[in-house]
Amino acid sequence: MAKAIGVDIGGTGIKAGLVDLEHGTMASDRVRVPTPAGASPQDVLQAVQTVLKTLDVKDASLPLGVAFPAIVKRGKTLSAANVSKEWIDFDAEKFFRDGLGRNIVFVNDADAAGVAEARHGAARDVRGFTLLTTLGTGIGSAFLNDGVLLPNTELGHLNFREYESVETFAATSAREREGLSWSEWAERLQAFYSHIEFLFSPDLFVVGGGVSKNAGDFLPLLDLKTPIVPAIHRNNSGIIGAASLAGD
Numbered sequence: 001m002a003k004a005i006g007v008d009i010g011g012t013g014i015k016a017g018l019v020d021l022e023h024g025t026m027a028s029d030r031v032r033v034p035t036p037a038g039a040s041p042q043d044v045l046q047a048v049q050t051v052l053k054t055l056d057v058k059d060a061s062l063p064l065g066v067a068f069p070a071i072v073k074r075g076k077t078l079s080a081a082n083v084s085k086e087w088i089d090f091d092a093e094k095f096f097r098d099g100l101g102r103n104i105v106f107v108n109d110a111d112a113a114g115v116a117e118a119r120h121g122a123a124r125d126v127r128g129f130t131l132l133t134t135l136g137t138g139i140g141s142a143f144l145n146d147g148v149l150l151p152n153t154e155l156g157h158l159n160f161r162e163y164e165s166v167e168t169f170a171a172t173s174a175r176e177r178e179g180l181s182w183s184e185w186a187e188r189l190q191a192f193y194s195h196i197e198f199l200f201s202p203d204l205f206v207v208g209g210g211v212s213k214n215a216g217d218f219l220p221l222l223d224l225k226t227p228i229v230p231a232i233h234r235n236n237s238g239i240i241g242a243a244s245l246a247g248d
Contacts, residue, residue, distance in 0.1 A: 003027055004063035004247040005055065007048055008109060008238030011035060011069060011082030011137030011173075014044070016051040017236070018062075019243035024120025026236055031055050039083035041090060045099045052100070065105045065242030066096060067112035069138065071152045075106055081156070081167075082137045105246040110134045111151050112241030113208045113231065114142025119244055121206075121232035123147070128203035131196065132231070134238075136209040139167040139192075143200075155196055166192055172211045182214075186221035193224055202226050210235045 002021040007014065014035055018028035031054045036043035048066070068087075070077040075093030080086075093106035114132040117123045123130040123144055134140040139156030142149065160166035168174060170192045175185040193205065205224070207215065208231035215230035222228060231237050 001027070002247065004065060004243035005052070005057060006065050006067070006112075006239035006241070006243030006246070007051065008067045008112070008242060009035065009044060009048070009069065009083075010109065010238075011039070014047050014051055015235070015239055016048075016055055017239050017243075018055065018057060019240050019247075021244060021247040024116060024233075024240050024244065026240070028055060030236065030239065035083075040086055041084070041092070041095060044083070045096060048096070049100065060102055063105070063243070063246035064100070064102060065107060065112065065244070065246030067107055067109040067238040067242040068092065069109050069140065071154065072106055072108045072111075073152065077106075079154070105242070105248075107242055107245055108140070108142075108152055109238045110140025110142045110153075110208075111149055112239075112245065113140070113233075113237035114144050114206075114241065115149055115244055116233050116237040116239075116241035117206050117208065117231050118144045118147045118149070120240065121237065122229050123204060123206050126204050129200070130204045130206060131200060131202040132206040132208060134209040135170075135172045135189075135207060135211050137171065137173050138165075139171050140209075158195075160192070160195070172209060175211075182217040183221060186218045189218065190222050190224075193222060193228070197224055197226050204229070206231050208234065208237050 141155035
């Protein structure tokens with residue numbers, strides 16, 4: 001069985017696991033530690049070292065993919081959403097390769113989730129344009145056309161109404177921060193999804209992030225022309241996608 005390690009760095013938690021590349025499923029228990037306060041590169045590296053030690057994978061030749069909440073081009077992080085501003089224009093892939101002493105693939109977290117769902121999940125064999133969004137601390141997005149990824153879309157940072165970023169209005173963190181009911185939150189999601197549906201005319205919406213396990217509480221409240229479904233791999237999509245890309 002071909003395997004790889006996936007690490008998913010988020011605004012609140014860092015998750016990792018061993019992935020069966022053939023089936024796109026977890027081949028180990030998921031390990032999680034809180035994202036260090038401030039999320040500076042050095043502190044995040046130490047947290048990743050901790051999760052890898054906990055996974056106890058002896059084979060240093062296994063591919064390792066790291067998913068991260070930033071624009072990632074040629075191994076550099078060009079933005080910093082919900083992490084330290086030190087990540088902006090930072091050579092992250094080299095930093096982790098040196099710090100972990102092994103080859104890695106560094107990728108945007110929502111793009112990793114999109115790859116997992118296109119290869120092994122809700123967007124598998126879907127023709128045309130799938131638009132995946134992850135709802136969590138922020139909002140991530142992934143564009144997949146006939147399963148091919150167009151990387152580094154940032155729909156969570158659309159200016160929206162009086163908000164600088166739509167994620168401060170509609171992310172899961174906004175629902176928790178403001179104590180919104182599912183129906184109140186769904187009104188905000190309706191505004192967001194209607195807007196991006198008009199802009200991009202997707203064939204399918206896939207909704208990922210931890211809140212996707214509660215999809216039945218809010219997705220049926222949305223009224224869209226486009227089918228909208230929860231991610232099959234839910235909060236493991238980032239791990240599975242990062243591992244899949246590393247396995248390539």
